[in-house]
Amino acid sequence: MDNLGVVFLSEVVGTALLVLLGCGVVANVALTKNKGFGGGFLMVTIGWGLAVFVGVIVSYNSGAHLNPAVTLGLVASGATEFGSGVPVNVVSVLTYLAAEMIGAFLGAIVVWLAYKQHFDQEPEAANTLGVFSTGPAIRSYGWNLVTEIIGTFVLVFVVIAFGGGRQGESGGLAALGALPVALLVIVIGTSLGGPTGYAINPARDLGPRIAHFLLPIKGKGSSDWSYSWVPVVGPVIGGVLAGWASLVLLPILT
Template identity: 65%
Template sequence: MQTQIFLSELMGTAMLIILGCGVVANVALVKTKGNNGGFLMVNFGWGLAVFAGVYVAFASGAHLNPAVTLGLLAGGQDMFGGNEELGLGVVPGTIGNAFLYIVAQLVGAFIGAVICWLAYKKHFDEEQDPGAKLGVFSTGPAIRSYSWNLVTEIIATFVLVFVVILFGRTPSGLGPLAVALLVVGIGASLGGPTGYAINPARDLGPRIAHAVLPIPGKGSSDWSYSWVPVVGPIVGGVIAGLVATATQGALGL
């Protein structure tokens, strides 16, 4: 079962990053067909990336995000409710299981970023702006203020994890589409200040890829900011897990 969970999360997160970083590359890099497509195109691209990633990782419950995993753990909830068709039982919310999910997500995110780079290799070579190259892989603030950037990431990730957990207890036939639309909404509403990482693996895995890939003229990987899209989503996810569990108890869900 652990192998299935690991591969499911790895492949789902890799698909998320291939398509998510891919839409940023299409908008940000020179000579692409989608160059200057705008922030809303990025929002929808990431939403559809989540849609695809959730379907790929359905066997493990499709966390795709350490903030979701840690939010479930903090709230005392199972990692996954079980899938009888695949022979998977309930995956308890333990530190060991959470670690398994998170490692798979980080590895998948790194792999996805490398594949995205391969798809846009010639455009990375042509691009002269190091900031545009880094922006394909990781997030950065519109106005650099670490404390306020952290607040933005906490709030945006709280919204994501809180709503995702409540999705699991409410009747809906939308499935992955609901999560995809939620991500589009978060990007459109709360994504302006920081680019809405809302996922430590989504930012850290590709940032590591940026640091090690042979990209000409790539510049710094901005490690001084890198802690914000890791710490902020973790804090927001944990708070969301606690509040969601309390809300479910109060509502009798």
Template identity: 70%
Template sequence: MDNLGTIFLSEIVGTFLLLLLGTGVVANVALAKTKGNGGGFLLVNFGWGLAVFAGVTAAYSSGAHLNPAVTVGLAVNDPGSYPIGKVLVYIAGQLIGAFLGAVGTWLAYKQHFDDEPNPANKLGVFSTGPAIRSYGWNLITEILGTFVLVFVVIAFGRGGSADAATPAGLAALGAIPVALLVVGIGASLGGPTGYAINPTRDLGPRIAHFVLPIKGKGSSDWAYSWVPVVGPLVGGAIAGLVAHPLLPLITK
């Protein structure tokens, strides 16, 4: 029987590290007077990839989903292994960890948030936003990016035995391939929306932006907030569904 308490704590720890380092690299690039100010989008891509590496490594005991889209994709692909209660435990841990990671970034960069004059740069640390706002096309971008993430995650795991003892999820794959996958998605498909590809990556920090006493923070842009939640969930579910015919299990 699954230890839901262990899964919950593991997902909090892993997602905390993911968001602390992920939002941290955005803060380093975007905020005033930082050492990394102006470092560019490629630095953000690599920073997020290394954040995934850290989070996946730490959350080994739960399979390191760190992302509701991964959890939903795996549940669609193998519903017998993921009853609804277990899915909700994963997502709850991910949301809490994401919120706490964003708070940690705010604490680390508190003085730089205070000195940054542009509210959009402050919000950009916490949440994604489109380069060209068009909700339908932004949604398609998030669906495609997350489809690639979850489909390849499932593909990574399909090369082993059907009854492998390793936990399902990212930790079963090794952290480095997944980190490189995230860098690749960001470099290729991240331009239109900033590639949330993870509902709690966007929602948890956006809530943190809303509640934290950030000087001159402006709006939390709730009008856009549904896109990086719905898009990744749809993309993950599609990936889990089509993996059955397109990625047949190789048994040994």
């Protein structure tokens, strides 16, 4: 139980910082009154990669999942233990998932506080929503789902590969080290991020989307709940498929 408390706090802090800095770079680029306005997709992609770097650094105690797709992918890969020596069971999985969602929600709130005046003066509701959650360039739910599955598969499969196959006590993004995982997220964004904005993380999208719905943002418009299931279901499917694939494609040498 003591270890579960460490895991919970570690995942909350890591995911909160991930979302704060990731959504923060989107706010800087998308909100029209900012000095970074118009910085472009590459700036956003690099910012998100470095945001993951920070999240991994501060959540080493939990193995730095920071993402329900990573947690579920590790379960599917046959992991028996998570970070901090926590055995894989229903309670530990739910602890990771809850911490990731709470951390993402809190990180989004801090982004709103940092950019409060800019949100209040933003004329385009779509720009405001884009700070908090992803949306497709071309809305086609089936193909948007496929894109999220592919992107998340790459993320989780490489995480497992760096860990030497099925994960042990170091399972999670921390198994790669902070810099490699940052570069992995950047390459996923630059290669596969265009169609959907590459959520590749249910908590990263749903937590901030809930924050957008609840926060008193002037002229914020819809939270686009009709699309919200795609960046949740797609990454979950991609992560689980990566875990299963690792059992065949990433055998453990004995």
